[in-house]
Amino acid sequence: MAPDLTIVTTAVALPFVAAALSPLLYRVLGERTGYAGAAVAAASFGLLATGIGSYGTVGVPWIPALDVGAQFTVDGWGLLFALLASGIGVLVFVYSAAYMHGEAGLARYYAALLAFMGSILGVALASDLVFVFLFWELTSLCSFVLIGHHTDDDESRYSARMAMVVTVGGGLCLLAGVLMLAAAARGALGGATFDLTAMIANDEAMRAALRESGLFVPALGLIVVAAAAKSAQVPLHFWLPNAMVAPTPVSAFLHSATMVKVGVYFLGRVRPLLMSPEWVSLVATLGLLTMTVGALLAVAATDTKELLAYSTASHLGLMVAGFGFDIVYGGEAGAFHLLNHALFKAPLFLVAGIVVHEAGTRKLDDLGGLWRELPVTAAVTAVAALSMAGIPPFNGFYSKELLFEAAYEVAHEAGGIAWLYPVVATLASVLTVVYSIKFLALFFGERRAPVADVHRPPIAMVAPPAVLAVAAVVVSLAPQLAVDGIVQGAVEATATGEARLEVGLPTHLSPPVAMSAVAVIGGFAAYPLRERLAAGINRGVDAPIPVRPSGWYDRIVSTAAPTSARFGSAVHDGLLRTYVGWVAAAGSLFALAGFAAAGASLGAGGVGGVRVPLAVAVVLGVATLAGVAVATASSHVSGVLTLSILGFMLAIFFILASAPDLALTQLVVETLVLLVFLLVLQRLPSFYSDVRPLAIARDAAVSILVGATAFVSVLLTIPRPDAEPTSVATYYTEQAIPGGGGSNVVNVILVDFRAFDTLGELLVVTIAAIAILVLVTMRTRGETVTEGDEEAVLDGGESP
Amino acid sequence: MRTTARVTVPIVLVVSISLFLQGHNLPGGGFIGGVLTAAAFVLIYVAHDLDYLESGVLGREVEAGTSVFEHRTVTAYRRTLLAGLVIVLGSGFAGLLVGDPFLTQGYVHLEGVPIYHEVELASALAFDLGVYLVVVGSLLTIVSVVSAE
């Protein structure tokens, strides 16, 4: 059964409509807007939930010529992601209503949050790559607004900008990759298309077409870079911890549950399309590296949200690594962990929000034993943190176990250096256990808090994480329930072949089970050593720039700004001649490069092209010499006189080129030009700038470049001597008498065939005449008004 | 100089008008005719001065001290310019009245006209007249304004 287009479109459009209305809603509802947002999210969730099981593709064409359409594909993978986003969205809106109590700029906050949710639903369900890109960038944009919520805070602005630069930069890589895919689709699917579903359906033909055009590795690389930027993979992970300046609900929603998963989601989406040895070595390595680095940094973190941010990067690495392995378990690990991670990480963020809200600090060292005041929160945290650590039988264990199986199988098959995969995965899991316990220690152990009196949080803040924790417990106790419900569909959509996900607690000792055991035991064993571990990690982090990508970011940004300022003042110095020089030189270079790229050969019209009669050559030679004389003339008057020689030579040239009309006009016009020049020149000083050899050399170089371009263009475009007259010329010649009633073809063209052009040209001449008239009379009037009045007149003229 | 002008100006004017009229079938046309007419007037300016046209040819009194903008001849040139534009646009819109697209031209073939025996009357001639007037008007405006400086 195909999904209903109206339902899908409504589900995606609803948040956007609500976002547009949110300023109004805020005016009516005040801080209760959060509940309205929750209702919108719930409506989208409900609409989408009706689509479970009815998978398929629906859409309406938008730009049929490019085969771009508002096309949505509902399958298990997209739906899983969309349901997660809208479901967590409901909880986050409820939570926001309590958490953001008394904050400023709430209308903007809710508008951005709603628009963000709509964009995520769009990314999840759109299967047209143009739409995917559009929604992808919209999520980055909303994230920018939300991270920079505290607009008066420098750090907030800095972080928002950093997130924007990294994720939008990644989005541009995605665009390039998408275009490459579309180009390959032209060959593979018989027509340019952006239809991702069709591409995946013909994945072998697509891969062959990509390989044939040599675009496979570039497209793969660009898409992976885009996903890495979005999903905070090493070395582009640095924006995520900085993004934690955002309000906590935003962190929970965007930076753990949804937006950062867009990259993972897209990797899962294109996995069947791009699966190859290159994919495995690139994506699996990237994922495991991020998993380890993220876990290391999380262990060293001193701040609750920082710890969670690095742990998010680490878990995203787990999912990316899962999708990286070309094995059934890998895809299962990625898809299942997407759900599990959302179920345990979002409540942890919300808990961190509760703690900072009630205890007033995010410093890990200042907090401990809070379970006495926050018993419900402590229980939620226990479930979520143990799940994060991958302790059986919590849900995080199942997906982590799948990754271990994938890594082990791949290593077992490939041998050699591939054994690093399971080793690194296990090491990262040891660290995961360490930082999970570290977070849990907020609530247990010795009682520490900067404030004596820790309040009970409002129910609206406790309920959302509790709901998620309950969901996590359900998935933990009956994993097969979740699998059958939706995860199986997601696994099928991302699998490269047949896949049937079976999960459950292990019943016998296998190598992956042993890896889990090592991770858990190692983690508990390493926990007491965490201080020393953190110190070691911090030494690495404080090392010189090369190992700190954020240092690179700072350096690039801080050099780019002054460099562009210098460049700007060099190119735009306010002198028209500089502009002309740059434009002429750049234009010529581009034209020449274009000719070279097109492989144009000078022989085409070439030396043997039009046979120019000797007389014409002589006349043109004199004209050119006259031109040179204009340039070298020592006074204005001699320059103008030589210009006239040039003009009269051209008149003769027109005669020789069988154009009597032109010759006549040129003769008279040349006379008039000479007259006007002389009239004006007698009022001007005979100023000639002092000769500066350097400037002359520079100008001459630009001129020669322009001249060379013109030279080459003429040789390339001139028609062959035996060429037929163009169809336009033939048509006009044939139609002159029957259609225009005149035998002077030129005149008939001017007044009949192309009369509209002539009208425009007359207007040009008229405007020139009026402008001259006004220029002269304005001056005589301008003498009587003061400067201030003149400006007032100008301003008045410009305003509508 | 003045003698030459006295002789040549009428010739140039006649030639320019004939160039304009025959333009549809022989070399010539509104642009050339207009430019040539303008050249004839410029010749007068060079030989005499800006006021000569009024005082010498038309026999009017010249008010001294007025600015170029209010100068009678310049006003006349501006009117010529305007008339040309009106004719151009009018000939264009005329086609609209009979249902043709903007600026469509037609022609009528007349026979039995004395001297010429047969004459074609093209509506394009009206358009060309507009072109002629615009060119004359604007060029002369330019030259007279500049030379008045």
Add this chain to the structure above:
Amino acid sequence: MSVALAVAVGGLFAVGTFLLLQRDLVRVVLGVAVVSQATFVYLIAMGGIDEGTGDLVPVLEVHGGGVPEVADPVVQALVLTAIVISLGTTALALVLSYRAYEENESMDVTEWKP
């Protein structure tokens, strides 16, 4: 021999650009004029140039006979209007520079007040 055309167009464009880049305003205007002249030659060259005789003039025998081979009338029409327009623009540029000189008391574009 079409090299002669190419050399002329290239040379005129080069000279025109050189003049455009000068500090002296009048030479800039001269440059505008030279560049437009170069454009005329280029346009005509695009129409093709054959050994010039009266036969090629694009004026047909009055009402009768076939359509003879003539020089390309389209480029001629283009150039015809271009010539008149270039007169207008050159004059405008001149008057503009004259006014600019009056306002700034210098013909050197680099010495103008911002």
